[in-house]
Amino acid sequence: MSGPVDLNAASAFVAATGLELTEVTGARVSGHIEVGPQHHTPWGVVHGGVYCTVVESAASVGASTAVAERGQFAVGVNNSTDFLRPMVAGRLDVVAEPVQQGKTLQLWLVTLARAEDGKLVARGQVRLQNVQLPGGV
DSSP, X not given: OOSOXXXXXXXXXXXXXXXXXXXXXXXXXXXXXXXXXXXBXXXXXXXXXXXXXXXXXXXXXXXXXXXXXXXXXXXXXXXXXXXXXXXXXXXXXXXEEEEEEOSSEEEEEEEEEETTTOOEEEEEEEEEEEEEOTTXX
């Protein structure tokens, strides 16, 4: 599958982040998120949970796309996200790519970089398990 993905239709939780995916394949996911006051902690910077959600979402969409033809989807079993620099507002470019894709497990690396200068704001690694879709064989 390639082209825009409407996460609003899939998950109100993810939609609340504002993440927009523009490329989705089993080997790469890319998109962006505009962060601002709606994402802030009480101290005025973007909450780390936003980054964790974006990392998990991008990795899950890509990993699930990679195994969809087998009647499977991928569920996260570990998310390790590093917060590298604080952000108040602006556009972040999101890129997710697999590190390893096996029969039962996948490992994806996701980066969030400031669109203005390419500096990393956060990076995460998600381990996912491939499981049968409900009602699948």
